[in-house]
Amino acid sequence: MTEEINKCIEVLENGGLILYPTDTVWGIGCDATNAEAVKKVYALKERDDSKALICLVGNDAMLEKHVEKVPELAYDIIDLATKPTTIIYDRPRGVAKNLIAPDNTLAIRVATDKFCQYLIGKFKRPIVSTSANISGRPTPKSFQNIEDAILKGVDYVVNLHREKQNSSSSSIIRLSNDNTVKIIRE
Template sequence: MMDVLQQATDALRAGKLLLYPTDTVWSIGCDVRNEEAVTRIHQLKNRNPPQPFTVLIAEIGQLHDYVQKVPDIAWDIVEFAEKPLTVVYAKGKNVAPGILAADGSIAIQLVKDEFCQKLIRKVGRGVVYTSANVAKQAKPFALADVDASIQEGVDYIVQVPNRPATTKKLLPTIFRLELNGQITFIRK
């Protein structure tokens, strides 16, 4: 696994696009600060900005890196979530503009997947997370489900040894968390 981890890390640091498995779906990722790579993902997915992407983090403390003001309740909600959870925060920072929504909000998920955690820690920052599908197509739960145009359009396909061919077939719960603690569900 170390060779795969190093190759994925090198690719991210070089501004490349990854196709990689997460704890939910197969995803396309890049360095969260690389605007050129973020633009390439929008093009590859046939998605027009400002359709935002999610930032995967490996540790809850990384929220400070990407959210201007973290609501107090966020720490407990995110840390103790049992299922994958994406939280949309009011104001993002330190990411390429193409990751943010038109209102400046940012979506962040604390990843549970061991490989993803190691990758994020090794890179030293969050990684873009967006399903590896062309806009309006089904989300891929296995590499075999990923459209050929996506596989050909990325720079590196992460294949972790001894990893199941299919992800857990879960989609994250998504909600918006306001500074006052108000929660609005986007997907349950």
């Protein structure tokens, strides 16, 4: 695993894209603080850049560094969730501007997968995580279902967990600073 993490970090530090297993589905990732790298993700997915991407952080401390004010309720949701849960926060900071939605929000998930946690911990920055498919096409349920265009469009493909059948996408919850909760995707 260490070798895979080191290869990923080298690609991420040079503004490249990785294809990697996450706690949900296989994801396309890049340095969430690098606007040019984020632009490459939108281009590869053929996705309108007004549709925001998800960002993974390694722990609560990194979450707090990239959100102006994390509502207390967020910690309860993270602790009590029975499946990977992405929360949309108000007023993100310290990430690429083109990663932030037009309403000044950002979808962030604290990674629960060990590979992701180690990768993010060693990289010391958040990583973009978006499903490994062209926009509008089905999310691949396994590595074998990832299209050639995606495989060829990234700079590095992680050589771990390729046999795993992925579960499903994360739940997405919109949590406003006034503690309003809206479920976007169960």
